[in-house]
Amino acid sequence: MPEILEVEAARHVVEDHALGRSIAGVDAPDAWYLKRGLTPAAVRSALPERRFVAARRRGKLLLLDTDRRRRAGTRAPTDAGLGPTLALHLGMSGRVVVDGTAAGDPLVYASNRAETTWHRFTVHFADGGALILSDPRRLGAVELDPDEDRLGIDALAVTTPDLRALLARRRGPIKAVLLDQHGIAGLGNLLVDEILWRASLDPNRPAISLDPPEQGRLGRVLRTTLGVLGRRGGSHTGDLMVARVPGGHCPRDGAPLRRETVGGRTTYWCPAHQR
DNA sequence: GATGACCTGTGA
DNA sequence: TCACAGGTCATC
Structure with missing residues:
Protein backbone atom coordinates (compact mmCIF):
# COMPACT_ATOMS: atom_id res chain seq x y z
CA MET A 1 0.00 0.00 0.00
CA PRO A 2 1.57 3.26 -1.01
CA GLU A 3 2.50 5.31 1.99
CA ILE A 4 5.43 7.67 2.14
CA LEU A 5 8.07 4.94 1.78
CA GLU A 6 6.57 3.56 -1.40
CA VAL A 7 6.15 7.01 -2.89
CA GLU A 8 9.76 7.82 -2.05
CA ALA A 9 10.83 4.64 -3.83
CA ALA A 10 8.76 5.65 -6.84
CA ARG A 11 10.33 9.10 -6.74
CA HIS A 12 13.72 7.47 -6.89
CA VAL A 13 12.80 5.45 -9.94
CA VAL A 14 11.64 8.58 -11.72
CA GLU A 15 14.73 10.51 -10.67
CA ASP A 16 17.05 7.78 -11.90
CA HIS A 17 15.28 6.94 -15.13
CA ALA A 18 12.92 9.63 -16.34
CA LEU A 19 14.66 12.99 -15.96
CA GLY A 20 15.92 14.85 -18.99
CA ARG A 21 13.99 12.83 -21.56
CA SER A 22 11.86 14.65 -24.06
CA ILE A 23 8.14 14.06 -23.67
CA ALA A 24 6.43 13.09 -26.91
CA GLY A 25 2.87 12.50 -25.81
CA VAL A 26 0.43 11.68 -23.05
CA ASP A 27 -2.30 9.07 -22.68
CA ALA A 28 -5.01 10.03 -20.24
CA PRO A 29 -7.73 7.50 -21.05
CA ASP A 30 -9.57 7.98 -17.77
CA ALA A 31 -10.81 11.54 -17.39
CA TRP A 32 -12.17 10.72 -13.94
CA TYR A 33 -8.58 10.15 -12.83
CA LEU A 34 -7.61 13.77 -13.57
CA LYS A 35 -8.44 15.99 -10.62
CA ARG A 36 -9.07 19.62 -9.80
CA GLY A 37 -10.37 20.62 -13.18
CA LEU A 38 -7.63 19.01 -15.26
CA THR A 39 -8.83 17.61 -18.58
CA PRO A 40 -7.22 15.12 -20.97
CA ALA A 41 -6.93 17.88 -23.57
CA ALA A 42 -5.25 20.25 -21.15
CA VAL A 43 -2.66 17.75 -20.03
CA ARG A 44 -2.03 16.67 -23.62
CA SER A 45 -1.18 20.22 -24.55
CA ALA A 46 0.81 20.99 -21.40
CA LEU A 47 3.49 18.31 -21.37
CA PRO A 48 4.79 17.45 -24.86
CA GLU A 49 8.10 18.97 -25.91
CA ARG A 50 9.12 19.37 -22.30
CA ARG A 51 11.33 17.27 -20.04
CA PHE A 52 11.05 16.33 -16.38
CA VAL A 53 13.83 18.18 -14.61
CA ALA A 54 13.20 17.21 -11.00
CA ALA A 55 11.35 14.49 -9.10
CA ARG A 56 10.16 15.79 -5.74
CA ARG A 57 7.79 14.45 -3.16
CA ARG A 58 5.68 15.96 -0.43
CA GLY A 59 4.04 13.40 1.74
CA LYS A 60 2.42 10.90 -0.59
CA LEU A 61 2.30 13.31 -3.51
CA LEU A 62 4.89 12.76 -6.24
CA LEU A 63 5.85 16.02 -7.96
CA LEU A 64 7.51 16.07 -11.36
CA ASP A 65 8.76 19.48 -12.47
CA THR A 66 9.11 20.22 -16.16
CA ASP A 67 11.27 22.70 -18.05
CA ARG A 68 10.28 25.39 -20.53
CA ARG A 69 9.82 24.40 -24.14
CA ARG A 70 12.77 24.99 -26.47
CA ARG A 71 12.83 25.24 -30.21
CA ALA A 72 14.61 22.30 -31.75
CA GLY A 73 18.26 23.10 -32.29
CA THR A 74 18.25 26.31 -30.29
CA ARG A 75 18.49 27.22 -26.65
CA ALA A 76 15.89 29.90 -26.91
CA PRO A 77 12.84 29.23 -24.78
CA THR A 78 9.59 29.49 -26.66
CA ASP A 79 7.55 30.27 -23.60
CA ALA A 80 8.28 32.08 -20.41
CA GLY A 81 9.23 30.50 -17.12
CA LEU A 82 9.41 26.87 -16.20
CA GLY A 83 6.85 24.35 -17.31
CA PRO A 84 4.04 22.98 -15.16
CA THR A 85 4.51 20.51 -12.33
CA LEU A 86 2.86 17.14 -12.82
CA ALA A 87 1.55 15.66 -9.59
CA LEU A 88 0.88 11.94 -9.24
CA HIS A 89 -0.98 10.37 -6.35
CA LEU A 90 -0.86 6.59 -6.07
CA GLY A 91 -4.05 6.22 -4.04
CA MET A 92 -4.08 2.82 -2.43
CA SER A 93 -2.99 0.61 -5.31
CA GLY A 94 -1.03 2.79 -7.71
CA ARG A 95 2.45 2.00 -9.05
CA VAL A 96 4.78 4.10 -11.14
CA VAL A 97 6.52 2.15 -13.86
CA VAL A 98 9.28 3.64 -16.02
CA ASP A 99 10.34 1.64 -19.08
CA GLY A 100 8.99 -1.48 -17.41
CA THR A 101 10.73 -0.94 -14.07
CA ALA A 102 8.75 -0.32 -10.90
CA ALA A 103 10.12 0.57 -7.48
CA GLY A 104 10.89 -2.43 -5.34
CA ASP A 105 10.32 -4.70 -8.26
CA PRO A 106 13.51 -6.17 -9.71
CA LEU A 107 11.56 -8.10 -12.30
CA VAL A 108 10.69 -6.71 -15.65
CA TYR A 109 7.14 -5.53 -15.71
CA ALA A 110 5.17 -8.14 -17.58
CA SER A 111 2.54 -6.11 -19.28
CA ASN A 112 -0.35 -8.40 -19.99
CA ARG A 113 -3.77 -7.40 -21.07
CA ALA A 114 -5.24 -7.10 -17.60
CA GLU A 115 -2.54 -4.76 -16.38
CA THR A 116 -2.85 -2.56 -19.45
CA THR A 117 -6.42 -1.80 -18.50
CA TRP A 118 -5.08 -0.44 -15.21
CA HIS A 119 -2.89 2.13 -16.93
CA ARG A 120 -4.60 5.35 -15.87
CA PHE A 121 -1.96 7.75 -17.10
CA THR A 122 1.03 7.39 -19.45
CA GLY A 129 10.09 4.63 -23.40
CA ALA A 130 7.27 5.58 -21.09
CA LEU A 131 6.31 6.47 -17.55
CA ILE A 132 3.10 4.74 -16.53
CA LEU A 133 0.85 5.16 -13.53
CA SER A 134 -0.91 1.84 -13.11
CA ASP A 135 -3.72 1.70 -10.56
CA PRO A 136 -6.28 -1.14 -10.39
CA ARG A 137 -8.56 0.61 -7.91
CA ARG A 138 -8.63 4.05 -9.46
CA LEU A 139 -8.20 5.89 -6.18
CA GLY A 140 -5.05 7.63 -7.32
CA ALA A 141 -5.01 10.96 -9.09
CA VAL A 142 -3.18 13.16 -11.56
CA GLU A 143 -3.15 16.93 -11.36
CA LEU A 144 -1.16 19.85 -12.69
CA ASP A 145 0.46 22.55 -10.55
CA PRO A 146 -1.02 21.29 -7.29
CA ASP A 147 -1.37 23.38 -4.18
CA GLU A 148 1.51 21.75 -2.32
CA ASP A 149 0.74 23.62 0.87
CA ARG A 150 -2.44 21.69 1.40
CA LEU A 151 0.01 19.11 2.77
CA GLY A 152 1.82 19.54 6.07
CA ILE A 153 5.43 18.87 7.00
CA ASP A 154 6.87 15.90 5.19
CA ALA A 155 7.07 12.91 7.54
CA LEU A 156 10.69 12.23 6.57
CA ALA A 157 11.64 15.76 7.62
CA VAL A 158 9.51 16.23 10.71
CA THR A 159 11.38 17.26 13.86
CA THR A 160 10.43 16.69 17.47
CA PRO A 161 9.67 20.41 17.96
CA ASP A 162 7.36 20.24 14.93
CA LEU A 163 5.64 17.26 16.48
CA ARG A 164 5.33 18.86 19.92
CA ALA A 165 3.68 21.93 18.39
CA LEU A 166 1.25 19.82 16.42
CA LEU A 167 0.27 17.51 19.28
CA ALA A 168 -0.22 20.39 21.68
CA ARG A 169 -3.04 21.92 19.69
CA ARG A 170 -5.03 18.83 18.81
CA ARG A 171 -7.62 17.21 21.04
CA GLY A 172 -8.35 14.23 18.79
CA PRO A 173 -6.79 10.76 19.09
CA ILE A 174 -3.02 10.65 18.38
CA LYS A 175 -3.66 8.27 15.54
CA ALA A 176 -6.02 10.67 13.78
CA VAL A 177 -3.50 13.48 14.17
CA LEU A 178 -0.68 11.41 12.67
CA LEU A 179 -2.90 10.39 9.75
CA ASP A 180 -4.00 13.95 8.98
CA GLN A 181 -2.02 14.98 5.92
CA HIS A 182 -2.48 18.67 6.70
CA GLY A 183 -0.32 18.31 9.81
CA ILE A 184 2.28 15.70 8.92
CA ALA A 185 2.21 14.48 5.33
CA GLY A 186 3.04 10.94 4.34
CA LEU A 187 1.97 8.59 7.12
CA GLY A 188 -0.70 6.01 6.33
CA ASN A 189 -2.59 3.45 8.32
CA LEU A 190 0.08 0.76 8.53
CA LEU A 191 2.93 3.12 9.41
CA VAL A 192 0.94 4.86 12.12
CA ASP A 193 -0.03 1.58 13.77
CA PRO A 206 -5.85 12.62 22.87
CA ALA A 207 -2.81 14.11 21.17
CA ILE A 208 -2.85 16.97 23.62
CA SER A 209 -2.46 14.56 26.55
CA LEU A 210 1.08 13.47 25.66
CA ASP A 211 3.61 14.78 28.13
CA PRO A 212 7.00 16.08 26.94
CA PRO A 213 8.84 12.75 27.42
CA GLU A 214 6.13 10.98 25.42
CA GLN A 215 6.31 13.60 22.69
CA GLY A 216 10.06 13.10 22.51
CA ARG A 217 9.68 9.33 22.40
CA LEU A 218 7.13 9.57 19.60
CA GLY A 219 9.45 11.85 17.63
CA ARG A 220 12.40 9.48 17.95
CA VAL A 221 10.34 6.40 17.14
CA LEU A 222 8.78 8.11 14.12
CA ARG A 223 12.20 8.78 12.61
CA THR A 224 13.74 5.41 13.42
CA THR A 225 10.67 3.53 12.20
CA LEU A 226 10.69 5.28 8.84
CA GLY A 227 14.43 4.60 8.56
CA VAL A 228 14.21 0.93 9.45
CA LEU A 229 11.14 0.15 7.33
CA GLY A 230 12.56 2.14 4.46
CA ARG A 231 15.68 -0.03 4.49
CA ARG A 232 13.59 -3.18 4.80
CA GLY A 233 11.55 -2.26 1.79
CA GLY A 234 8.35 -0.48 2.75
CA SER A 235 5.32 0.13 4.95
CA HIS A 236 4.38 -3.52 5.01
CA THR A 237 7.68 -4.66 6.60
CA GLY A 238 6.85 -3.55 10.14
CA ASP A 239 7.11 -5.90 13.12
CA LEU A 240 3.41 -5.48 13.84
CA MET A 241 2.45 -6.46 10.31
CA VAL A 242 2.50 -10.23 10.92
CA ALA A 243 0.13 -9.83 13.85
CA ARG A 244 -2.18 -7.38 12.13
CA VAL A 245 -4.95 -9.93 11.62
CA PRO A 246 -8.12 -10.63 13.59
CA GLY A 247 -7.13 -12.67 16.64
CA GLY A 248 -3.46 -11.62 16.36
CA HIS A 249 -1.14 -11.36 19.35
CA CYS A 250 1.39 -8.69 20.21
CA PRO A 251 4.87 -9.67 18.92
CA ARG A 252 6.41 -7.92 21.93
CA ASP A 253 4.52 -9.39 24.86
CA GLY A 254 2.11 -11.94 23.46
CA ALA A 255 -1.04 -10.17 24.65
CA PRO A 256 -4.11 -10.33 22.39
CA LEU A 257 -4.18 -7.32 20.09
CA ARG A 258 -7.24 -5.10 20.05
CA ARG A 259 -8.87 -4.35 16.73
CA GLU A 260 -11.00 -1.23 16.54
CA THR A 261 -11.68 1.83 14.46
CA VAL A 262 -9.62 4.87 15.41
CA GLY A 263 -9.44 7.99 13.31
CA GLY A 264 -11.82 6.30 10.90
CA ARG A 265 -9.47 3.42 10.13
CA THR A 266 -9.00 -0.16 11.25
CA THR A 267 -6.46 -0.11 14.04
CA TYR A 268 -4.53 -2.91 15.70
CA TRP A 269 -2.87 -2.16 19.01
CA CYS A 270 -1.68 -3.83 22.18
CA PRO A 271 -3.56 -2.78 25.34
CA ALA A 272 -0.88 -4.48 27.44
CA HIS A 273 1.98 -2.14 26.58
CA GLN A 274 0.47 0.76 24.61
CA ARG A 275 -0.76 3.30 27.15
C1' DG B 1 -13.75 15.86 14.73
C1' DA B 2 -16.33 11.87 12.84
C1' DT B 3 -18.66 9.45 9.01
C1' DG B 4 -19.59 7.77 4.53
C1' DA B 5 -18.65 7.73 -0.39
C1' DC B 6 -15.54 6.94 -3.96
C1' DC B 7 -13.59 2.21 -6.73
C1' DT B 8 -12.40 -2.47 -7.45
C1' DG B 9 -9.59 -6.65 -6.50
C1' DT B 10 -9.06 -10.18 -3.06
C1' DG B 11 -10.23 -13.65 -0.03
C1' DA B 12 -13.43 -15.82 3.01
C1' DT C 1 -22.13 -13.22 -2.01
C1' DC C 2 -20.00 -9.95 0.77
C1' DA C 3 -16.91 -7.74 3.89
C1' DC C 4 -12.76 -5.54 3.63
C1' DA C 5 -8.62 -2.96 2.29
C1' DG C 6 -6.49 1.53 1.22
C1' DG C 7 -6.16 7.50 0.93
C1' DT C 8 -8.82 11.51 0.43
C1' DC C 9 -12.78 14.52 0.06
C1' DA C 10 -17.49 16.19 0.91
C1' DT C 11 -20.70 16.48 4.33
C1' DC C 12 -22.70 16.02 8.73
Whole structure:
Protein backbone atom coordinates (compact mmCIF):
# COMPACT_ATOMS: atom_id res chain seq x y z
CA MET A 1 0.00 0.00 0.00
CA PRO A 2 1.57 3.26 -1.01
CA GLU A 3 2.50 5.31 1.99
CA ILE A 4 5.43 7.67 2.14
CA LEU A 5 8.07 4.94 1.78
CA GLU A 6 6.57 3.56 -1.40
CA VAL A 7 6.15 7.01 -2.89
CA GLU A 8 9.76 7.82 -2.05
CA ALA A 9 10.83 4.64 -3.83
CA ALA A 10 8.76 5.65 -6.84
CA ARG A 11 10.33 9.10 -6.74
CA HIS A 12 13.72 7.47 -6.89
CA VAL A 13 12.80 5.45 -9.94
CA VAL A 14 11.64 8.58 -11.72
CA GLU A 15 14.73 10.51 -10.67
CA ASP A 16 17.05 7.78 -11.90
CA HIS A 17 15.28 6.94 -15.13
CA ALA A 18 12.92 9.63 -16.34
CA LEU A 19 14.66 12.99 -15.96
CA GLY A 20 15.92 14.85 -18.99
CA ARG A 21 13.99 12.83 -21.56
CA SER A 22 11.86 14.65 -24.06
CA ILE A 23 8.14 14.06 -23.67
CA ALA A 24 6.43 13.09 -26.91
CA GLY A 25 2.87 12.50 -25.81
CA VAL A 26 0.43 11.68 -23.05
CA ASP A 27 -2.30 9.07 -22.68
CA ALA A 28 -5.01 10.03 -20.24
CA PRO A 29 -7.73 7.50 -21.05
CA ASP A 30 -9.57 7.98 -17.77
CA ALA A 31 -10.81 11.54 -17.39
CA TRP A 32 -12.17 10.72 -13.94
CA TYR A 33 -8.58 10.15 -12.83
CA LEU A 34 -7.61 13.77 -13.57
CA LYS A 35 -8.44 15.99 -10.62
CA ARG A 36 -9.07 19.62 -9.80
CA GLY A 37 -10.37 20.62 -13.18
CA LEU A 38 -7.63 19.01 -15.26
CA THR A 39 -8.83 17.61 -18.58
CA PRO A 40 -7.22 15.12 -20.97
CA ALA A 41 -6.93 17.88 -23.57
CA ALA A 42 -5.25 20.25 -21.15
CA VAL A 43 -2.66 17.75 -20.03
CA ARG A 44 -2.03 16.67 -23.62
CA SER A 45 -1.18 20.22 -24.55
CA ALA A 46 0.81 20.99 -21.40
CA LEU A 47 3.49 18.31 -21.37
CA PRO A 48 4.79 17.45 -24.86
CA GLU A 49 8.10 18.97 -25.91
CA ARG A 50 9.12 19.37 -22.30
CA ARG A 51 11.33 17.27 -20.04
CA PHE A 52 11.05 16.33 -16.38
CA VAL A 53 13.83 18.18 -14.61
CA ALA A 54 13.20 17.21 -11.00
CA ALA A 55 11.35 14.49 -9.10
CA ARG A 56 10.16 15.79 -5.74
CA ARG A 57 7.79 14.45 -3.16
CA ARG A 58 5.68 15.96 -0.43
CA GLY A 59 4.04 13.40 1.74
CA LYS A 60 2.42 10.90 -0.59
CA LEU A 61 2.30 13.31 -3.51
CA LEU A 62 4.89 12.76 -6.24
CA LEU A 63 5.85 16.02 -7.96
CA LEU A 64 7.51 16.07 -11.36
CA ASP A 65 8.76 19.48 -12.47
CA THR A 66 9.11 20.22 -16.16
CA ASP A 67 11.27 22.70 -18.05
CA ARG A 68 10.28 25.39 -20.53
CA ARG A 69 9.82 24.40 -24.14
CA ARG A 70 12.77 24.99 -26.47
CA ARG A 71 12.83 25.24 -30.21
CA ALA A 72 14.61 22.30 -31.75
CA GLY A 73 18.26 23.10 -32.29
CA THR A 74 18.25 26.31 -30.29
CA ARG A 75 18.49 27.22 -26.65
CA ALA A 76 15.89 29.90 -26.91
CA PRO A 77 12.84 29.23 -24.78
CA THR A 78 9.59 29.49 -26.66
CA ASP A 79 7.55 30.27 -23.60
CA ALA A 80 8.28 32.08 -20.41
CA GLY A 81 9.23 30.50 -17.12
CA LEU A 82 9.41 26.87 -16.20
CA GLY A 83 6.85 24.35 -17.31
CA PRO A 84 4.04 22.98 -15.16
CA THR A 85 4.51 20.51 -12.33
CA LEU A 86 2.86 17.14 -12.82
CA ALA A 87 1.55 15.66 -9.59
CA LEU A 88 0.88 11.94 -9.24
CA HIS A 89 -0.98 10.37 -6.35
CA LEU A 90 -0.86 6.59 -6.07
CA GLY A 91 -4.05 6.22 -4.04
CA MET A 92 -4.08 2.82 -2.43
CA SER A 93 -2.99 0.61 -5.31
CA GLY A 94 -1.03 2.79 -7.71
CA ARG A 95 2.45 2.00 -9.05
CA VAL A 96 4.78 4.10 -11.14
CA VAL A 97 6.52 2.15 -13.86
CA VAL A 98 9.28 3.64 -16.02
CA ASP A 99 10.34 1.64 -19.08
CA GLY A 100 8.99 -1.48 -17.41
CA THR A 101 10.73 -0.94 -14.07
CA ALA A 102 8.75 -0.32 -10.90
CA ALA A 103 10.12 0.57 -7.48
CA GLY A 104 10.89 -2.43 -5.34
CA ASP A 105 10.32 -4.70 -8.26
CA PRO A 106 13.51 -6.17 -9.71
CA LEU A 107 11.56 -8.10 -12.30
CA VAL A 108 10.69 -6.71 -15.65
CA TYR A 109 7.14 -5.53 -15.71
CA ALA A 110 5.17 -8.14 -17.58
CA SER A 111 2.54 -6.11 -19.28
CA ASN A 112 -0.35 -8.40 -19.99
CA ARG A 113 -3.77 -7.40 -21.07
CA ALA A 114 -5.24 -7.10 -17.60
CA GLU A 115 -2.54 -4.76 -16.38
CA THR A 116 -2.85 -2.56 -19.45
CA THR A 117 -6.42 -1.80 -18.50
CA TRP A 118 -5.08 -0.44 -15.21
CA HIS A 119 -2.89 2.13 -16.93
CA ARG A 120 -4.60 5.35 -15.87
CA PHE A 121 -1.96 7.75 -17.10
CA THR A 122 1.03 7.39 -19.45
CA VAL A 123 3.78 9.78 -20.47
CA HIS A 124 5.49 8.69 -23.68
CA PHE A 125 9.07 9.79 -24.22
CA ALA A 126 10.51 10.67 -27.62
CA ASP A 127 13.08 7.87 -27.21
CA GLY A 128 10.29 5.28 -27.14
CA GLY A 129 10.09 4.63 -23.40
CA ALA A 130 7.27 5.58 -21.09
CA LEU A 131 6.31 6.47 -17.55
CA ILE A 132 3.10 4.74 -16.53
CA LEU A 133 0.85 5.16 -13.53
CA SER A 134 -0.91 1.84 -13.11
CA ASP A 135 -3.72 1.70 -10.56
CA PRO A 136 -6.28 -1.14 -10.39
CA ARG A 137 -8.56 0.61 -7.91
CA ARG A 138 -8.63 4.05 -9.46
CA LEU A 139 -8.20 5.89 -6.18
CA GLY A 140 -5.05 7.63 -7.32
CA ALA A 141 -5.01 10.96 -9.09
CA VAL A 142 -3.18 13.16 -11.56
CA GLU A 143 -3.15 16.93 -11.36
CA LEU A 144 -1.16 19.85 -12.69
CA ASP A 145 0.46 22.55 -10.55
CA PRO A 146 -1.02 21.29 -7.29
CA ASP A 147 -1.37 23.38 -4.18
CA GLU A 148 1.51 21.75 -2.32
CA ASP A 149 0.74 23.62 0.87
CA ARG A 150 -2.44 21.69 1.40
CA LEU A 151 0.01 19.11 2.77
CA GLY A 152 1.82 19.54 6.07
CA ILE A 153 5.43 18.87 7.00
CA ASP A 154 6.87 15.90 5.19
CA ALA A 155 7.07 12.91 7.54
CA LEU A 156 10.69 12.23 6.57
CA ALA A 157 11.64 15.76 7.62
CA VAL A 158 9.51 16.23 10.71
CA THR A 159 11.38 17.26 13.86
CA THR A 160 10.43 16.69 17.47
CA PRO A 161 9.67 20.41 17.96
CA ASP A 162 7.36 20.24 14.93
CA LEU A 163 5.64 17.26 16.48
CA ARG A 164 5.33 18.86 19.92
CA ALA A 165 3.68 21.93 18.39
CA LEU A 166 1.25 19.82 16.42
CA LEU A 167 0.27 17.51 19.28
CA ALA A 168 -0.22 20.39 21.68
CA ARG A 169 -3.04 21.92 19.69
CA ARG A 170 -5.03 18.83 18.81
CA ARG A 171 -7.62 17.21 21.04
CA GLY A 172 -8.35 14.23 18.79
CA PRO A 173 -6.79 10.76 19.09
CA ILE A 174 -3.02 10.65 18.38
CA LYS A 175 -3.66 8.27 15.54
CA ALA A 176 -6.02 10.67 13.78
CA VAL A 177 -3.50 13.48 14.17
CA LEU A 178 -0.68 11.41 12.67
CA LEU A 179 -2.90 10.39 9.75
CA ASP A 180 -4.00 13.95 8.98
CA GLN A 181 -2.02 14.98 5.92
CA HIS A 182 -2.48 18.67 6.70
CA GLY A 183 -0.32 18.31 9.81
CA ILE A 184 2.28 15.70 8.92
CA ALA A 185 2.21 14.48 5.33
CA GLY A 186 3.04 10.94 4.34
CA LEU A 187 1.97 8.59 7.12
CA GLY A 188 -0.70 6.01 6.33
CA ASN A 189 -2.59 3.45 8.32
CA LEU A 190 0.08 0.76 8.53
CA LEU A 191 2.93 3.12 9.41
CA VAL A 192 0.94 4.86 12.12
CA ASP A 193 -0.03 1.58 13.77
CA GLU A 194 3.62 0.46 13.67
CA ILE A 195 4.91 3.75 15.07
CA LEU A 196 2.43 3.87 17.94
CA TRP A 197 3.08 0.22 18.75
CA ARG A 198 6.83 0.85 18.87
CA ALA A 199 6.34 4.01 20.90
CA SER A 200 4.07 2.16 23.38
CA LEU A 201 1.30 4.73 22.96
CA ASP A 202 -2.44 4.05 22.92
CA PRO A 203 -3.75 5.31 19.56
CA ASN A 204 -6.89 6.65 21.27
CA ARG A 205 -4.98 8.98 23.57
CA PRO A 206 -5.85 12.62 22.87
CA ALA A 207 -2.81 14.11 21.17
CA ILE A 208 -2.85 16.97 23.62
CA SER A 209 -2.46 14.56 26.55
CA LEU A 210 1.08 13.47 25.66
CA ASP A 211 3.61 14.78 28.13
CA PRO A 212 7.00 16.08 26.94
CA PRO A 213 8.84 12.75 27.42
CA GLU A 214 6.13 10.98 25.42
CA GLN A 215 6.31 13.60 22.69
CA GLY A 216 10.06 13.10 22.51
CA ARG A 217 9.68 9.33 22.40
CA LEU A 218 7.13 9.57 19.60
CA GLY A 219 9.45 11.85 17.63
CA ARG A 220 12.40 9.48 17.95
CA VAL A 221 10.34 6.40 17.14
CA LEU A 222 8.78 8.11 14.12
CA ARG A 223 12.20 8.78 12.61
CA THR A 224 13.74 5.41 13.42
CA THR A 225 10.67 3.53 12.20
CA LEU A 226 10.69 5.28 8.84
CA GLY A 227 14.43 4.60 8.56
CA VAL A 228 14.21 0.93 9.45
CA LEU A 229 11.14 0.15 7.33
CA GLY A 230 12.56 2.14 4.46
CA ARG A 231 15.68 -0.03 4.49
CA ARG A 232 13.59 -3.18 4.80
CA GLY A 233 11.55 -2.26 1.79
CA GLY A 234 8.35 -0.48 2.75
CA SER A 235 5.32 0.13 4.95
CA HIS A 236 4.38 -3.52 5.01
CA THR A 237 7.68 -4.66 6.60
CA GLY A 238 6.85 -3.55 10.14
CA ASP A 239 7.11 -5.90 13.12
CA LEU A 240 3.41 -5.48 13.84
CA MET A 241 2.45 -6.46 10.31
CA VAL A 242 2.50 -10.23 10.92
CA ALA A 243 0.13 -9.83 13.85
CA ARG A 244 -2.18 -7.38 12.13
CA VAL A 245 -4.95 -9.93 11.62
CA PRO A 246 -8.12 -10.63 13.59
CA GLY A 247 -7.13 -12.67 16.64
CA GLY A 248 -3.46 -11.62 16.36
CA HIS A 249 -1.14 -11.36 19.35
CA CYS A 250 1.39 -8.69 20.21
CA PRO A 251 4.87 -9.67 18.92
CA ARG A 252 6.41 -7.92 21.93
CA ASP A 253 4.52 -9.39 24.86
CA GLY A 254 2.11 -11.94 23.46
CA ALA A 255 -1.04 -10.17 24.65
CA PRO A 256 -4.11 -10.33 22.39
CA LEU A 257 -4.18 -7.32 20.09
CA ARG A 258 -7.24 -5.10 20.05
CA ARG A 259 -8.87 -4.35 16.73
CA GLU A 260 -11.00 -1.23 16.54
CA THR A 261 -11.68 1.83 14.46
CA VAL A 262 -9.62 4.87 15.41
CA GLY A 263 -9.44 7.99 13.31
CA GLY A 264 -11.82 6.30 10.90
CA ARG A 265 -9.47 3.42 10.13
CA THR A 266 -9.00 -0.16 11.25
CA THR A 267 -6.46 -0.11 14.04
CA TYR A 268 -4.53 -2.91 15.70
CA TRP A 269 -2.87 -2.16 19.01
CA CYS A 270 -1.68 -3.83 22.18
CA PRO A 271 -3.56 -2.78 25.34
CA ALA A 272 -0.88 -4.48 27.44
CA HIS A 273 1.98 -2.14 26.58
CA GLN A 274 0.47 0.76 24.61
CA ARG A 275 -0.76 3.30 27.15
C1' DG B 1 -13.75 15.86 14.73
C1' DA B 2 -16.33 11.87 12.84
C1' DT B 3 -18.66 9.45 9.01
C1' DG B 4 -19.59 7.77 4.53
C1' DA B 5 -18.65 7.73 -0.39
C1' DC B 6 -15.54 6.94 -3.96
C1' DC B 7 -13.59 2.21 -6.73
C1' DT B 8 -12.40 -2.47 -7.45
C1' DG B 9 -9.59 -6.65 -6.50
C1' DT B 10 -9.06 -10.18 -3.06
C1' DG B 11 -10.23 -13.65 -0.03
C1' DA B 12 -13.43 -15.82 3.01
C1' DT C 1 -22.13 -13.22 -2.01
C1' DC C 2 -20.00 -9.95 0.77
C1' DA C 3 -16.91 -7.74 3.89
C1' DC C 4 -12.76 -5.54 3.63
C1' DA C 5 -8.62 -2.96 2.29
C1' DG C 6 -6.49 1.53 1.22
C1' DG C 7 -6.16 7.50 0.93
C1' DT C 8 -8.82 11.51 0.43
C1' DC C 9 -12.78 14.52 0.06
C1' DA C 10 -17.49 16.19 0.91
C1' DT C 11 -20.70 16.48 4.33
C1' DC C 12 -22.70 16.02 8.73
